[in-house]
Amino acid sequence: MNESADLDRSEALLWTILARFESLAVAQYTASAPALLTPQKLAAVALLRTRISDDAYLAGSGLEAPIDALLQSATSSREDHVLIAQGLFLEAIGEAIYRNFRDNEATGEPTRALCERGFAAGARAREMIPGLLRARIGDGDVLLQAIMTEAGPLLRSIDDLGEGIDASFLDRYGVSFADLMGDAAAELIAMCADLNVDRRKFVSFLTSALMGL
Amino acid sequence: MNALLIGSSGYLGGLVAAGLLDSSDQIIVAPIRGAHTRESVLAPIREELRCEGVDSSVDFDRIVTVPLTADADWSALDELVERYAIEQIIHCAGSVDYFNSALLHAANIVLTGRLLELARRHAMKRFVFLSTAFSSGYIDRPVREELHPGEGSDPTEYTKTKREAEALVANSGVPYLILRPSVVIGDSRDGRYSGKPYGLYQFWTAFERLLTDRYREAMHVISPRVQQQLIHQNAFKNGFVAACRHLPVNSIVNLVSLPDGLPTARGIAQQFCERIARPQQLFFYNKLSDVRAEINDRRMRMLLEFTAVNSEISAHAWRFESTALRRLRSLGLQFADTTLETVLTCQNRFVEKSPRIQAYLAKNEGLFAAQPGTVEVGVA
Numbered sequence: 354m355n356e357s358a359d360l361d362r363s364e365a366l367l368w369t370i371l372a373r374f375e376s377l378a379v380a381q382y383t384a385s386a387p388a389l390l391t392p393q394k395l396a397a398v399a400l401l402r403t404r405i406s407d408d409a410y411l412a413g414s415g416l417e418a419p420i421d422a423l424l425q426s427a428t429s430s431r432e433d434h435v436l437i438a439q440g441l442f443l444e445a446i447g448e449a450i451y452r453n454f455r456d457n458e459a460t461g462e463p464t465r466a467l468c469e470r471g472f473a474a475g476a477r478a479r480e481m482i483p484g485l486l487r488a489r490i491g492d493g494d495v496l497l498q499a500i501m502t503e504a505g506p507l508l509r510s511i512d513d514l515g516e517g518i519d520a521s522f523l524d525r526y527g528v529s530f531a532d533l534m535g536d537a538a539a540e541l542i543a544m545c546a547d548l549n550v551d552r553r554k555f556v557s558f559l560t561s562a563l564m565g566l
Numbered sequence: 567m568n569a570l571l572i573g574s575s576g577y578l579g580g581l582v583a584a585g586l587l588d589s590s591d592q593i594i595v596a597p598i599r600g601a602h603t604r605e606s607v608l609a610p611i612r613e614e615l616r617c618e619g620v621d622s623s624v625d626f627d628r629i630v631t632v633p634l635t636a637d638a639d640w641s642a643l644d645e646l647v648e649r650y651a652i653e654q655i656i657h658c659a660g661s662v663d664y665f666n667s668a669l670l671h672a673a674n675i676v677l678t679g680r681l682l683e684l685a686r687r688h689a690m691k692r693f694v695f696l697s698t699a700f701s702s703g704y705i706d707r708p709v710r711e712e713l714h715p716g717e718g719s720d721p722t723e724y725t726k727t728k729r730e731a732e733a734l735v736a737n738s739g740v741p742y743l744i745l746r747p748s749v750v751i752g753d754s755r756d757g758r759y760s761g762k763p764y765g766l767y768q769f770w771t772a773f774e775r776l777l778t779d780r781y782r783e784a785m786h787v788i789s790p791r792v793q794q795q796l797i798h799q800n801a802f803k804n805g806f807v808a809a810c811r812h813l814p815v816n817s818i819v820n821l822v823s824l825p826d827g828l829p830t831a832r833g834i835a836q837q838f839c840e841r842i843a844r845p846q847q848l849f850f851y852n853k854l855s856d857v858r859a860e861i862n863d864r865r866m867r868m869l870l871e872f873t874a875v876n877s878e879i880s881a882h883a884w885r886f887e888s889t890a891l892r893r894l895r896s897l898g899l900q901f902a903d904t905t906l907e908t909v910l911t912c913q914n915r916f917v918e919k920s921p922r923i924q925a926y927l928a929k930n931e932g933l934f935a936a937q938p939g940t941v942e943v944g945v946a
Contacts, residue, residue: 535864
């Protein structure tokens with residue numbers, strides 16, 4: 354349960370979601386990609402855990418099932434999968450979430466502080482991930498094929514979050530699923546272009562996955 | 567001629583199953599995989615037949631669903647072929663992932679090869695293969711009803727694998743029928759559609775997801791004045807069944823609408839924007855590179871980028887031989903050609919079923935332009 358009185362219900366839900374995401378990141382980086390287990394990431398998770406000790410605010414909400422499915426599809430002990438699904442995609446989505454709520458006038462100070470810290474932790478991971486991907490998998494078409502294989506199911510389950518995100522955060526914060534995905538897509542397209550992935554093919558893949566194809 | 571139908575859980579495979587159940591008394595054996603169940607496969611088939619008003623006269627026991635649990639179940643298929651005296655394979659499965667090479671190879675090449683081996687082992691009378699009208703790749707002449715040499719560039723890796731699969735089928739020694747539909751859209755009469763958001767549905771879905779958050783005074787759309795190769799699902803279904811019934815083995819048929827009334831990408835986009843988006847100003851482009859850099863509406867840019875590959879394919883002036891289809895029409899085939907009016911039927915259905923678009927229409931009614939101004943950008 355949320356142990357703080359200065360988070361309202363919707364912010365507590367946001368913290369709970371982020372705690373689920375970041376806990377998975379720490380578990381997967383610990384097991385399969387220790388380079389990404391940075392002090393910044395551990396500090397962000399520690400901050401989340403000071404306020405959120407269980408999933409009470411998520412339980413029974415419209416987001417519970419799609420979040421469970423998303424995290425399930427992101428979970429793997431294979432290094433390729435962890436680097437792509439967690440390191441590339443979920444970090445990009447995390448960046449979008451942190452940025453949108455950090456820069457949001459409707460969020461309280463604790464949430465803005467969390468988002469500042471989470472954004473910084475993600476930025477450190479995003480600095481490292483291109484080099485790790487290039488060394489482990491390669492770049493260009495080889496990397497694109499790996500991305501399609503490893504991230505396809507994840508993206509399809511992300512699509513299922515849309516209605517729940519909008520229902521929970523759009524009216525209060527003006528943050529919609531399309532905004533978050535737009536920010537994440539822009540970040541991913543830029544990163545993949547730097548890794549010599551054909552932009553047209555990558556965008557087509559994102560479109561298919563995010564449009565329910 | 568009893569059939570082994572591969573891909574019955576897909577949109578087109580389901581339409582084929584409905585068409586065959588309605589028009590013949592053959593047994594259809596349909597292997598199903600993964601999370602599919604007999605009921606999940608039969609539900610859309612029943613619904614299609616209900617919409618046609620014939621469900622009560624169809625014996626659904628004639629479709630035999632067989633769960634397959636793993637890739638290694640080919641001996642089970644051999645046993646099914648023997649048990650049900652199957653004489654043809656109807657192969658409607660495959661991947662349409664544009665650039666996922668591994669998946670495309672596995673689903674479109676490897677699977678087809680294995681099914682051809684099955685057909686050969688049992689000396690089947692026919693192998694019916696569902697391909698695509700665009701398997702030629704980009705060529706500057708009409709697409710003939712014959713195998714393609716593959717000299718053109720391909721819009722996607724999907725079209726390349728379909729062309730390679732066609733060659734596998736035609737060179738297998740098994741008598742064959744290859745059907746090449748263009749982009750299948752909803753029923754011409756009521757617009758019903760249960761496929762995924764491809765083609766014009768991609769644009770409509772992108773609008774629904776990205777641009778219904780608020781009213782926009784300006785809309786930017788990539789929509790060249792090029793005819794769009796669309797066929798209605800009822801035309802596809804009737805054409806497929808008629809081809810199976812009337813065409814000799816070793817035929818290839820382009821399942822496409824007559825070109826006379828085919829709408830252009832511009833016409834389709836304009837119809838949607840004027841009736842649904844209703845901006846004050848419409849900017850039309852022929853290609854993504856014509857789009858103004860200064861558009862700072864992020865969602866609008868996403869829509870343009872997300873629909874770019876399909877926009878690019880739709881900018882090619884595809885032309886098709888339709889000798890086989892003309893023959894089928896002369897034999898009585900009811901084939902509803904696509905026009906701007908029939909696309910509107912599909913659009914109306916899509917809009918009617920979209921709560922987001924309904925909310926957009928209700929919320930912004932007072933802001934809509936009676937008639938938007940139009941601007942052509944980058945047109946030579």
